[in-house]
Amino acid sequence: MQNTNVRTGAPDTQGQMMALTSRIRQTPFSDRVEATGAKAFTVYNHMLLPLTFRSLEEDYYHLKEHVQLWDVSAQRQVEVVGPDAARLVQLMTPRDLSKAVPGQCLYAPLVDEKGGMLNDPIVLKLDEDRFWLSIADSDVLLWAKGVAYGMGLDVAIDEPDVSPLAIQGPKAEELAARVFGDEVRAIRFFRFARLDFCGRSLVVARSGWSKQGGFEVYLDNAALGGELWDELWDAGQDLEVGPGAPNLIERIEGGLLSYGADMTREHNPLECGLDPYCHLERDIDFIGRDALLDAARSGIKRRIVGLSIDSVDLKPCTTGWPVLSDGRVVGRVSSAAQSPHFGCGVALAMLDHGHWMPGTSVTVDAGGRDYPATVTALPFSQPES
């Protein structure tokens, strides 16, 4: 057997060459992303999602200081519209949507009949009978269509030509205001407005997959991708606008979970710390209610927590790393990175009962090398000084 090791490794990350085929969809911003020097991509919802531009660390510092444009087209929209739309969307999540109003964005765990996580989209309530689910990486459209078909619901479900472009970072509001007008400043967190761009009325939400603040612009015409990118790019030159992406370090520090990595169908939302979005005590009709009530009553057996790892050059976690206590496996790390801010490794891990209290000492087996680690609450916070 040959022993050619083909891991070429982009800076700060482990990688492989990805063959491009027409099965992996390009985005309305792909040429701009390429032109600005994207170094590494992933595939998300059958679509390209750029992940790294300069390096994980440089992107991290830039995001926390300036403003970035993120091609997050891969957050596809599942549109649910019709007389039974509100009923179907409520059936899909334990979060109570009865008080939601048009213009509101709602983070919503989706679960199956056993309470297992299927996705964790932002639900955009466009109208009383029209919703977008801005999804993580699974084909929620098929679940929604299956349930609707089986129950005979009166809804239409489709994936519209809508591709979010995120504007993230402390200068995001200033940049967005220059292109969309001062109206963006009035948009509250997790609310959206419809603002004009090139004669179209675009959904612009104050949201995004970072803790640095910003907006997501839901472009509803792929042909305008270049124009939207360029206008924001040109308007942000003195703000040091740069290309960016959801950043592994920043999102772990912020406790943002990645569906498919940190949580899967094997986990329920209580184990994922999503209790605030599970309104089990209210009289709402959703799939998996009995299963989640059972889980809540009997108490969960494991839970996602943060880990501070005593490391100086921790590599990202590409397979689950065992977490040990007294030599026994008590959980698994799903995401990890070296944090320049905290000066240690930061990780998300699902730990068994008895081991998840902040301050608990454990050991992480990171691909054959053991590191001491301490359980922390999420999001990570500055150690007391």
Next chain:
Amino acid sequence: MQNTNVRTGAPDTQGQMMALTSRIRQTPFSDRVEATGAKAFTVYNHMLLPLTFRSLEEDYYHLKEHVQLWDVSAQRQVEVVGPDAARLVQLMTPRDLSKAVPGQCLYAPLVDEKGGMLNDPIVLKLDEDRFWLSIADSDVLLWAKGVAYGMGLDVAIDEPDVSPLAIQGPKAEELAARVFGDEVRAIRFFRFARLDFCGRSLVVARSGWSKQGGFEVYLDNAALGGELWDELWDAGQDLEVGPGAPNLIERIEGGLLSYGADMTREHNPLECGLDPYCHLERDIDFIGRDALLDAARSGIKRRIVGLSIDSVDLKPCTTGWPVLSDGRVVGRVSSAAQSPHFGCGVALAMLDHGHWMPGTSVTVDAGGRDYPATVTALPFSQPES
């Protein structure tokens, strides 16, 4: 704006660096695949799928002459089991499954209520009440679970720990017989047997995504991946066994369609030339029946065909290429490659009515460069001499 072009390009293919994260699943064979020098990967069903080893052309010639091991773990299994299993699987496909027997593999288009393609798995009938759907790239599990939930069917649906390893090429039978015994020689095309490996009884089917013949071994214990690979590898040294993968050139020549590239939810199976698997005249109950009957009655408006392209160095098609007739767009190429065998470009294209007859001349706009092309039947066959 910077103008760094980051397309580094593996031989014969266009590529990008792919960042590895725990969201993209490794396979039971990933270390062997890496050790044997995989040059390019894709992501398929949220899992790594190696695509290129030496080069697209070298892999092609080797496949047609010798025998290859393919890590096709990404063909995940959707297991449907229970009293309503047969009913649910039939509901999902227009193919009549009423005469299927345990031990049979059936290629089956799956369609939604509008007749749109959702996937095209091989259905393995394990028992009267137990099926595996060996799927292409979409979350069929969510569709099956949604329909089952909505209709209140008595089935359990899950993704078991089953990862297919394909043995493909003219020497595949000889190699498989050395490891699994002469029983494999008796397995008919699209049938499977249960054969012993390391004390387990594995499903071994005469099938695979090439036209060169061979088998798919459904490994049901990820921990044995290395052993299975190594035994086949060691036993095949004098057969010149090599690592391989579904080969773009070979599968286009053979007319094998890739779901998500050549056909999507926008297409019905009649447009995809899958009429032989649509038993519309029989009295079977499946989702989308009315829609497909309508489509059949009114006649389809477009159809997948082959194109022989007058080219000498055609690059793979990573976005749809327009097909023109008299300057008007009459269709779109979804997959293309330069064929060393036919000495021309070979492509799959969906063409409008009036343009799909073999012999029709068209023009392909391959990313700004025009090529003359001729419609051909599928699979491609040797030109008459």
